[in-house]
Amino acid sequence: MNKRAGIGFYLFLVLFVFLVMFPFIWVFLTSIKPQSEIFSTFRWFTTNPSLDSYEAALTNRPLLRYMLNSFVVSGITTILSLAFASLTAYAVTRLPIKGKGLILGIVLASSMFPQIAIISPMFNLVTDLGLRNSYLGLVIPYITISLPLSIWILSTFFQKIPFELEESAKLDGATPFQTFRKIIFPLAAPGVFTTGILVFIAAWNEYLFALTINSDDVWRTVPVGISMFQSEFSVPWGDISAATVIVTIPIVVLVLLFQRRIVSGLTSGSVKE
């Protein structure tokens, strides 16, 4: 559209960004207040900032351990589901197999299944395998979310790669697997990377499985760990604010670095081109 962006428009943008970022701003301002000020005033800026809340957040609970757990579980989940999904998405979009619609239908349906309908048999399965409170015990259920998601996004990216390249590779005598490895994969790598980011974020944010399967404090992931900060009798808002700031930083960095990719990944499935 050719509409000019006037001063009113920029004022609107500032207001919009302020509203969206307000919870973060307030939580950050709270996290640097001294304990006594948090509960007594609603002043925005403190005159004597302190890092006490950060120290408390890092020492009262194994926050760094939660982040390590989240990182390892999400990392393994992402790598595994990308490996399986890239093969499947390639076959579904580019190889002459039957039942493509059915396969994608099953994948899409699986991604719509509510996790609560999967949790109890999955809990029994993981318990029987002796994998409660371990990384693998979360990776297995996380596949239920990440695999359909990866297949779905990757197949959009694979579809966009020109078919001519593949044809000429075939004419030059490349086997299908060589075509996949030497032509498609390098071209699809940005799409695979984007999918990886989205899968990683989805796994990082998962709550229900992490809550039930890894109940031991040292095996908790970030979302569960943070939600356990409140105790029955008192709510340490200073610690919570500091912990929230700490765990949000990696996400903010990720978003700032890869925002274009994330947007292209998110919207790839929703618009026809």
Next chain:
Amino acid sequence: MKKKKRGFQLSEKQLGYAMVLPSLILVFIVVLWPVAQSFWNSMFDYRLNDPARSQLMMNANIDLERYVDNHFYIDRQLDDLATITDSEEAKETIAEIKHGVESYHATLISDEEIKGKVEKIDELLMNFTPITDSELKYSEVDNDFAADYRGALESYQQSLSTISESIDDEANSMKFMQTADLLGATGKTILKSNFIGFANYGKYFKDQRMWQSIGNTAFFTVISVALELVIGLAIALLINRAFKGRGIIRASVLIPWAIPTAVAAMMWGFLYDGQSGIVGHYLEAWNIIPNASWLLSTSEGSMFSIILADVWKTTPYMALLLLAGLQTIPQSLYEASDVDGANKFQQFWSITLPLLKSSILVALLFRTLDAFRVFDLIYVLTGGGPANATESISVYAYKTLFAQQNFGEGSVLSVIVFLCVAIISFIYVKFIGSDLFAGRTK
């Protein structure tokens, strides 16, 4: 040449299936099988915290670990009792019980498989090794035999306690009572089938709390998705133009979407807090709400709080999807309608909306399903309270499954969530049709 090409085609096809297969197997194991299993579990009276119902039993079963352990003492205790009583009648009863238990036990171990298991368990128990293998621990037995044996043990328990009451000597009376209890406990190791079919469903059909949680979920879904659509569309329309600083807008839109819902819920919990929450403080100061604690301590207030937090977290995402849709609409259409003298409103209704329809429907589908499955936001922010006023069906299912350890009834609730989600997707897919697959298959 022709032959070679055909061979190539065939192997390409086989390769294709080989590439699809691992994912399909995984999807089957981690998604389809658990859902089917949940449905199966929902037909049983299945509770993890009750040893008599902690297994799915189509037929009567016997808990061999406890049975063998108890049975070991029966014979000796009965012999003991025979020596301490003088009454002929009591002696006769004891002999009868002894004979009865012996003959039932003989029938039980006449099955070679059970006999083998009993011997193995006997050995393990002698070494004080707990039995963890449920294959070994439980054994299916004939329904009639189980009922007879259990009935017999119960009546033995009855007659021994009758004798115990008639004995004056306290120590001897105690001994009779102990053996009676032992026989009763042995009877309890013979488990009835806990298959109850659709009885659980009937129970929940009449359950007030289930209907309330469905109502809460539906209310939350409709209101928050509608708000997200309207606000998201407005934002998308406004920012669909060239301006400086798009990057900042994009980042600020993505951050709420990217942070874990549980973390967002904790943040909002702090903002809403009755004493030190800033949102409550300002809304009270501006006379929008009666007092700051209204937000989380009343049912309307908590529902409002949850919806606001959800709208904050997902509207940006909705705006992003719609913006991508808007950008695919060719500019020439608007130019042509300008020439025809259409105003902005007419352009919106006759160009933007129809062309945006499929983007809107796809965004709505994913958002509706997400909202209907809502768990973390409510679980962390209000825990379903106050007085279950914000309890969604997933939260109710979770509490039944893991707080009450009732896997049978909890599975009924999770199957209900599944059915609702299936119906919602079915309706949407009918509307969207084949567009959903556009751009994926040739």
